[in-house]
Amino acid sequence: MLRKFISASLVAALMAGTASADTxxxxxxxxxxxxxxxxxxxxxxxxxxxxxxxxxxxGRPTIGATAGINRDLSRSGILETGAxxxxxxxxxxxxxxxxxxxxxxxxxxxxxxxxxxGRATLxxxxxxxxxxxxxxxxxxxxxxxxxxxxxNNVRVLETNLQATQDRFQIGDLTRTDVAQSEARLQLGxxxxxxxxxxxxxxxxxxxxIIGHAPGVLAPPPPLPPLPTTADEAVRIALSxxxxxxxxxxxxxxxxxxxxxxxxxxxxxxSAVGSGTYVNELGGxxxxxxxxxxxxxxxxxxxxxxxxxxxxxxxxRQAQAQQxxxxxxxxxxxxxxxxxTRAAFANYDAAQKAIQAETVAVQANELALEGNRAEQSVxxxxxxxxxxxxxxxxxxxxxxxxxxRDAYVAGFQLLNAMGQAQAAKLGLDGGPLYDPLGNxxxxxxxxxxxANDPRHPTIATRTVxxxxxxxxxxxxxQIDSARIDPSPPIVPVVTSGVTRPPQ
Numbered sequence: 001m002l003r004k005f006i007s008a009s010l011v012a013a014l015m016a017g018t019a020s021a022d023t024x025x026x027x028x029x030x031x032x033x034x035x036x037x038x039x040x041x042x043x044x045x046x047x048x049x050x051x052x053x054x055x056x057x058x059g060r061p062t063i064g065a066t067a068g069i070n071r072d073l074s075r076s077g078i079l080e081t082g083a084x085x086x087x088x089x090x091x092x093x094x095x096x097x098x099x100x101x102x103x104x105x106x107x108x109x110x111x112x113x114x115x116x117x118g119r120a121t122l123x124x125x126x127x128x129x130x131x132x133x134x135x136x137x138x139x140x141x142x143x144x145x146x147x148x149x150x151x152n153n154v155r156v157l158e159t160n161l162q163a164t165q166d167r168f169q170i171g172d173l174t175r176t177d178v179a180q181s182e183a184r185l186q187l188g189x190x191x192x193x194x195x196x197x198x199x200x201x202x203x204x205x206x207x208x209i210i211g212h213a214p215g216v217l218a219p220p221p222p223l224p225p226l227p228t229t230a231d232e233a234v235r236i237a238l239s240x241x242x243x244x245x246x247x248x249x250x251x252x253x254x255x256x257x258x259x260x261x262x263x264x265x266x267x268x269x270s271a272v273g274s275g276t277y278v279n280e281l282g283g284x285x286x287x288x289x290x291x292x293x294x295x296x297x298x299x300x301x302x303x304x305x306x307x308x309x310x311x312x313x314x315x316r317q318a319q320a321q322q323x324x325x326x327x328x329x330x331x332x333x334x335x336x337x338x339x340t341r342a343a344f345a346n347y348d349a350a351q352k353a354i355q356a357e358t359v360a361v362q363a364n365e366l367a368l369e370g371n372r373a374e375q376s377v378x379x380x381x382x383x384x385x386x387x388x389x390x391x392x393x394x395x396x397x398x399x400x401x402x403x404r405d406a407y408v409a410g411f412q413l414l415n416a417m418g419q420a421q422a423a424k425l426g427l428d429g430g431p432l433y434d435p436l437g438n439x440x441x442x443x444x445x446x447x448x449x450a451n452d453p454r455h456p457t458i459a460t461r462t463v464x465x466x467x468x469x470x471x472x473x474x475x476x477q478i479d480s481a482r483i484d485p486s487p488p489i490v491p492v493v494t495s496g497v498t499r500p501p502q
């Protein structure tokens with residue numbers, strides 16, 4: 001009866017928690033804010049945002065200045081009279097692209113489309129990180145419950161061995177019964193050690209993904225409603241999956257790249273202007289003035305006539321790259337369908353396993369109770385009781401595992417359908433990351449001297465003080481001034497340039 005009561009309470013406690021326990025929502029918020037895979041992907045998206053400004057810059061005016069001081073050291077022919085000193089010359093050149101064959105327009109469109117693809121990739125990474133976090137969370141709950149079950153099993157087997165030895169002393173049992181009880185106790189201890197090792201690994205994975213060691217974990221909240229059929233789940237995934245969205249945008253951008261390559265065969269036209277000022281620092285020579293300037297404006301056209309086959313090669317290259325991305329679209333679609341159907345099947349199988357293992361646990365509890373009662377009157381042997389105990393333990397472990405598998409498979413199904421992101425899960429740990437903020441900050445920038453401060457590491461480290469070596473390879477604080485010297489930041493100055501229409 002004691003074994004039955006303890007085992008039933010342990011299995012029921014798998015999804016039970018305390019008021020002070022960490023929740024799955026808190027774990028997801030921690031991963032959302034500090035997981036390095038996710039924070040690194042946000043920085044990658046920022047780099048993609050900058051490509052829009054780079055593409056736009058090719059269609060904007062450029063201004064350059066030149067300055068120089070020259071002195072003649074030797075002359076040939078008839079020597080002129082008069083003083084000759086140094087000559088100061090300065091100049092300003094301005095160029096404004098008027099027609100580029102569509103190169104700039106298509107480059108900007110490709111860059112913007114890749115920003116959309118990058119945002120979809122960030123959404124996909126977010127869902128993947130959350131899926132890993134849910135798996136790590138449920139692994140710790142499962143493995144802690146399995147350790148508890150094995151600890152309880154060892155205690156029961158120790159009690160059985162002691163009782164068997166006592167009965168052997170009075171001649172009620174044989175040495176064979178004692179040996180069987182001893183062997184089964186050692187097997188239980190081996191299973192306990194294995195489960196403890198698995199728990200240590202699960203806690204380390206939790207620490208890696210979530211950012212801190214797991215405390216007491218509360219039961220997870222119910223999953224959102226899931227589709228009732230695999231076909232319904234696939235339909236949702238094909239319209240919402242962020243990986244499929246990302247590769248589709250990449251295919252569109254690759255089409256713009258082909259147009260950019262084609263533009264290399266077309267002429268370009270630019271408006272140009274220049275101004276030059278010369279000053280003879282040594283004074284005038286004869287009737288020549290000592291200083292003067294010149295200003296000119298005009299149009300400049302470049303008409304490619306023969307480039308050695310380079311444009312054709314670039315076009316074929318861009319077309320092949322577009323073809324590769326189009327093939328990847330189909331491959332990603334296949335992967336999405338497979339992942340969705342697999343997650344749905346795993347979830348359905350785990351739900352059925354929970355029902356079966358719940359009945360198995362109840363049946364094995366009754367069987368163990370009956371074996372104990374019959375063994376006490378001599379109709380059952382010790383080995384039959386030990387086998388009944390092992391079968392009960394196995395069914396309890398299977399039930400705990402099935403509950404974990406069902407929840408993780410359900411969340412994997414949500415992720416495959418594009419429903420496992422922070423905005424759709426309703427995380428309330430703080431404001432969500434807005435990728436539009438950085439895009440607005442950099443995409444339309446005209447200032448050559450604008451820059452951002454050095455990047456502070458957002459992801460948190462998980463190394464404890466006890467684990468820190470004397471000479472770590474990576475230190476929490478790095479003197480960036482010594483490692484990466486750079487000129488001082490120049491204050492931002494408004495250029496006053498009128499922006500041409502886009």
